Amino acid sequence: PDRERDIFQRTGLLSETAIGNNRFTEMEQELGRDEPRPLYMDFQTGPLLWPYCFRNDPRVLDAMLPYQVNFYGNPHSRTHAYGWESESAMEKARKQVADLIGADPREIVFTSGATESNNMAVKGVVRFYGQKKRHVITTQTEHKCVLDSCRVLESEGFSVTYLPVQSNGLIDLELLDKSIRPDTSLVSIMTINNEIGVKQPIRDIGHLCRSRGVFFHTDGAQAVGKIPLNVTELNIDLMSISAHKIYGPKGVGALFVRRRPRVRLEPLQSGGGQERGLRSGTVPTPLAVGLGAACSIAQAEMVYDHQRVSALAQRLMHKITSQIPDVILNGDPDQRYPGCVNLSFAYVEGESLLMALKDVALSSGSACTSASLEPSYVLRAIGADEDLAHSSIRYFYYYCDYYPLWEMVQEGIDIKSIKWTQH
């Protein structure tokens, strides 16, 4: 079989293996043909080539396939049937996204993902109102794209306040109130943190910002579709949405931009004026349809999934904390999304623990920061000790059905932690 694979590879036939044969991804070559594949529990990122996890809900794929196979028209072509049907699919997807967050379809702009949405929101709004308003507020635990956009704005002469978070990961509302200046244009605070799962008091923040006349942007990538969100109730002016966090395709997202009261922003991407002039470029119809389908499925299944995830998370927490000493849950235990569990194991180094748990694909820190060996900046912000920050592991799962896993994980962790404390 290896010789066969060699031949396939050399003649370039590997990518066209016949129907029914296994496809050899990099991981399979590493593991060897017969070894079973590890479980993918890292649902908050998407590093692996071959997603075992539930990253592409079959219902979403089913909605997308017709637009990859037959209905491949450009939604901006006004003159023929292919264009019209693509356009109507795109508008239907827009409505599905809007319904999930309680917005108007005209307030949704399709982008290439939450990173682009965050960039658009932060840089666009601040630059537009930059004549009179020169101040931005954000937190220290935001996603890298928000922090980096703020850094760029600082280099353009704006002043940025990075609010610290308390040790439970939540921001202090009074501190936020004091930080808002007359020349503040934007407050950007994410709804649910992607590393520790903490849920910020969005309703209060929105109310505060509205009363002070400041725009409120929230990175809702981890929250949309998982907890009920209504942008009108919560006084949100801009919200970033990511498709692949809710089982949609990778490479598409959306930005909610409020129309009443109108939020103006300077577009990042110039061109033919698509998406209300805010984001030029052909909208990828199949991806947008996937995003729409993912949103409507998330809306229908929100309650059911929340119950399931809470049950699984409780089970994980209970089993781990009852059998292993010195385990710390990072982040507030109540104000959180149950599906994101970030645990620190004292005396155990995170990366080595991950490598020891070779049967489970997790992540230490978050995908964006896991390339470097620095402890996570989010954990540092909540005041975790340096050594604990090094040893944190994040479990995030959603539709997980891995019942036999917990017993295996127990054995794995037990063995490893015992070994390490003997050093």
Added chain:
Amino acid sequence: MAASSRSQAISLYKMLLRESRKFPSYNYRTYALRRVRDAFRENRTVQDPQLVHSLLEEGHQNLQLIQRQVTVGQLYKAQKLIVE
């Protein structure tokens, strides 16, 4: 009428479970089985004929979806997971 829609529901349930078992992917298979069971359990006491009819329609569409996705999954099979 009630008897026939009940028997329709039961046969739809069996067909859905039978199709769901064919998913090659562990995740999709277990999710589909669980979701189908829970959905039918939840709607067990529905009486309104219109609602019953629309739920059955939805069930049939989901059945077709599962059939299509099972086929796609079989075309692009991967190795088994460690839990299997």
